[in-house]
Amino acid sequence: MAEVLVYVDHVDGAVRKPTLELLTLARRIGEPVAVALGGGAADTAAALAEHGAVKVLTHEAAEYADYLVVPKVDALQAAYEAVSPSAVLVPSSAEGKEIAARLALRIGSGIITDAVDLEAGEEGPVATQSVFAASFTTKSRVAKGTPVITVKPNSAAVEAAPAAGAVEALAVSFSDKATGTKVTGRTPRESTGRPELTEAAIVVSGGRGVNGAENFAIIEALADSLGAAVGASRAAVDAGWYPHSNQVGQTGKSVSPQLYIASGISGAIQHRAGMQTSKTIVAINKDAEAPIFDLVDYGIVGDLFDVVPALTEEVKSRKG
Amino acid sequence: MSLRIVVTVKYVPDATGDRHFADDLTVDRDDVDGLLSELDEYAVEQALQIAEDADDAEITVLTIGPEDAKDALRKALSMGADKAIHVEDDDLHGTDAIGTSLVLAKAVEKAGYDLVISGMASTDGTMGVVPALVAERLGVPQVTLLSEVSVEDGVVKGRRDGDAASEQLEASLPAVVSVTDQSGEARYPSFKGIMAAKKKPVESWDLEDLDIEAEEVGLEGAYTVVDSATERPARTAGTIVKDEGEGGKQLAEFLAGQKFI
Numbered sequence: 001m002a003e004v005l006v007y008v009d010h011v012d013g014a015v016r017k018p019t020l021e022l023l024t025l026a027r028r029i030g031e032p033v034a035v036a037l038g039g040g041a042a043d044t045a046a047a048l049a050e051h052g053a054v055k056v057l058t059h060e061a062a063e064y065a066d067y068l069v070v071p072k073v074d075a076l077q078a079a080y081e082a083v084s085p086s087a088v089l090v091p092s093s094a095e096g097k098e099i100a101a102r103l104a105l106r107i108g109s110g111i112i113t114d115a116v117d118l119e120a121g122e123e124g125p126v127a128t129q130s131v132f133a134a135s136f137t138t139k140s141r142v143a144k145g146t147p148v149i150t151v152k153p154n155s156a157a158v159e160a161a162p163a164a165g166a167v168e169a170l171a172v173s174f175s176d177k178a179t180g181t182k183v184t185g186r187t188p189r190e191s192t193g194r195p196e197l198t199e200a201a202i203v204v205s206g207g208r209g210v211n212g213a214e215n216f217a218i219i220e221a222l223a224d225s226l227g228a229a230v231g232a233s234r235a236a237v238d239a240g241w242y243p244h245s246n247q248v249g250q251t252g253k254s255v256s257p258q259l260y261i262a263s264g265i266s267g268a269i270q271h272r273a274g275m276q277t278s279k280t281i282v283a284i285n286k287d288a289e290a291p292i293f294d295l296v297d298y299g300i301v302g303d304l305f306d307v308v309p310a311l312t313e314e315v316k317s318r319k320g
Numbered sequence: 321m322s323l324r325i326v327v328t329v330k331y332v333p334d335a336t337g338d339r340h341f342a343d344d345l346t347v348d349r350d351d352v353d354g355l356l357s358e359l360d361e362y363a364v365e366q367a368l369q370i371a372e373d374a375d376d377a378e379i380t381v382l383t384i385g386p387e388d389a390k391d392a393l394r395k396a397l398s399m400g401a402d403k404a405i406h407v408e409d410d411d412l413h414g415t416d417a418i419g420t421s422l423v424l425a426k427a428v429e430k431a432g433y434d435l436v437i438s439g440m441a442s443t444d445g446t447m448g449v450v451p452a453l454v455a456e457r458l459g460v461p462q463v464t465l466l467s468e469v470s471v472e473d474g475v476v477k478g479r480r481d482g483d484a485a486s487e488q489l490e491a492s493l494p495a496v497v498s499v500t501d502q503s504g505e506a507r508y509p510s511f512k513g514i515m516a517a518k519k520k521p522v523e524s525w526d527l528e529d530l531d532i533e534a535e536e537v538g539l540e541g542a543y544t545v546v547d548s549a550t551e552r553p554a555r556t557a558g559t560i561v562k563d564e565g566e567g568g569k570q571l572a573e574f575l576a577g578q579k580f581i
């Protein structure tokens with residue numbers, strides 16, 4: 001069976017969920033061979049094997065952390081040349097897309113970004129994408145070379161499928177371009193203890209209607225009662241009420257949770273672009289005409305300062 | 321020595337309009353009003369700020385697109401860019417990201433550059449890969465997705481706010497930079513700027529000018545094929561209730577019914 005290269009997104013050896021989802025998709029089109037780079041790379045093997053990786057190619061070097069993107073492209077290219085896979089799958093993070101694109105160019109292939117589903121097809125893997133702020137769904141293929149496809153989080157269920165996951169050292173020699181962009185400082189994001197926004201099953205978001213940084217506490221309280229991640233509209237972020245890393249939408253994160261709760265968000269096209277594929281959508285807004293109500297499964301026309309705390313109390317008491 | 325900045329800008333269908341596909345499954349650019357991609361306005365703005373801080377700088381805005389794409393160039397010129405290049409050729413219709421990066425890289429080289437500045441993503445394709453591809457083609461450092469950028473003594477520095485960390489980056493010129501919408505509000509063209517833009521030079525180049533064969537680009541040269549595009553069915557109308565004091569409870573009831581609680 002053809003091998004499919006899967007680029008592993010991990011933090012010091014802890015594999016992030018979107019990579020496990022990729023393994024599910026990779027198994028539909030071949031045998032997953034994982035590529036893990038940087039500090040802790042070998043520690044990823046157990047989780048990857050459990051989810052279907054037949055092999056785990058690893059390489060540790062300081063370059064991955066000290067220079068931007070290119071060392072990872074060099075390594076992925078080395079893996080590509082070693083394995084001759086039938087496809088290369090990469091998680092659709094900002095960095096993942098850049099790595100994938102540069103690899104595609106080097107190997108003379110096409111690139112598809114932000115797939116939300118992937119199936120085997122007669123002429124190679126068929127990727128489903130959601131475009132124009134999720135108002136259209138397209139099916140595309142890579143027509144030249146080995147398909148390089150980046151896949152968004154929450155595109156497939158994580159499935160256990162134990163495989164050998166044999167760890168092999170990958171031989172990488174960095175190109176002279178690898179050290180072009182130096183990382184001179186790094187401030188890790190502080191953990192909030194809440195689920196990762198793009199990976200969460202439930203997202204609770206607040207917008208301009210929340211009216212102040214201090215009021216986001218009521219959005220957070222609802223999120224915590226549901227075990228959810230917290231999101232924000234750009235208006236709330238621009239006002240400085242909530243960090244940009246929590247922005248949902250075209251220029252923020254794109255989320256596709258089981259449940260999305262929007263409070264005090266009007267539902268502008270750029271916001272919809274990042275949440276329209278959520279399975280169930282709920283909104284609380286005092287303006288009955290707000291466009292967000294066109295999307296909802298359940299909407300409350302009301303003041304979020306009344307409805308959200310009441311909902312939080314209800315959730316808490318029901319959960320006991 | 322003068323600092324030559326090339327800003328790549330895209331002319332895109334208005335996101336608030338009714339965007340759709342043409343019969344050949346390319347983005348319809350004829351029936352929908354277009355404009356300078358809002359995300360590229362941030363690139364123009366940062367170019368202007370870098371130029372203001374430099375002793376001597378020249379900003380060229382570059383677009384690949386149909387006839388109407390001149391509107392995007394005019395807007396950038398009226399914001400303050402010095403001159404413009406419009407790459408236009410019927411054979412470019414349907415070009416994908418790989419092809420776009422080829423044309424941009426060739427055009428940037430022909431124009432002459434020390435610094436290329438792009439937007440974080442186009443608002444229609446939203447791939448966010450073209451700047452990285454252009455850097456790969458040019459063989460120069462990519463310093464992308466910056467929310468803060470500055471240039472001093474031939475070195476570009478910036479801050480990239482990633483998923484896991486915020487990184488400080490540094491590279492020597494020549495380099496390719498892309499900036500996010502966090503990099504700073506783009507200025508509005510002044511009346512004076514709009515008037516001045518009318519007199520600024522706009523060059524037109526076609527594929528021949530760039531030594532690119534028709535087969536390398538366009539729908540024919542594309543590395544990816546779109547087999548189908550279907551409009552997402554409108555979401556079935558949901559239940560909307562007015563809060564009469566019981567809204568929170570009713571919502572909890574709904575969530576419990578859906579097994580979220």
Ligand SMILES: Cc1cc2nc3c(=O)[nH]c(=O)nc-3n(C[C@H](O)[C@H](O)[C@H](O)COP(=O)(O)OP(=O)(O)OC[C@H]3O[C@@H](n4cnc5c(N)ncnc54)[C@H](O)[C@@H]3O)c2cc1C
Nearest residue numbers: 207208209233234235249250251252264265266270286304
């Ligand atoms: C290139 C570009 C990219 C963009 N990217 C993004 C993006 O990634 N994400 C994003 O979100 N936006 C993005 N935007 C901005 C977007 O166009 C909207 O401006 C933004 O989403 C509006 O945020 P909002 O809904 O919170 O604010 P508003 O549109 O002002 O809506 C606030 C809503 O809150 C309601 N409200 C007020 N008070 C209360 C109350 N007490 N109780 C209940 N409801 C209340 C109001 O009725 C209103 O509907 C982008 C714009 C551009 C041009």
Ligand SMILES: Nc1ncnc2c1ncn2[C@@H]1O[C@H](COP(=O)(O)O)[C@@H](O)[C@H]1O
Nearest residue numbers: 328329384438439441442447448449450
């Ligand atoms: N046709 C084009 N003409 C000029 N610049 C472009 C074009 N397409 C993409 N770009 C540049 O590349 C950036 C990222 O585009 P994309 O990778 O398509 O999302 C944009 O913000 C532009 O700066």
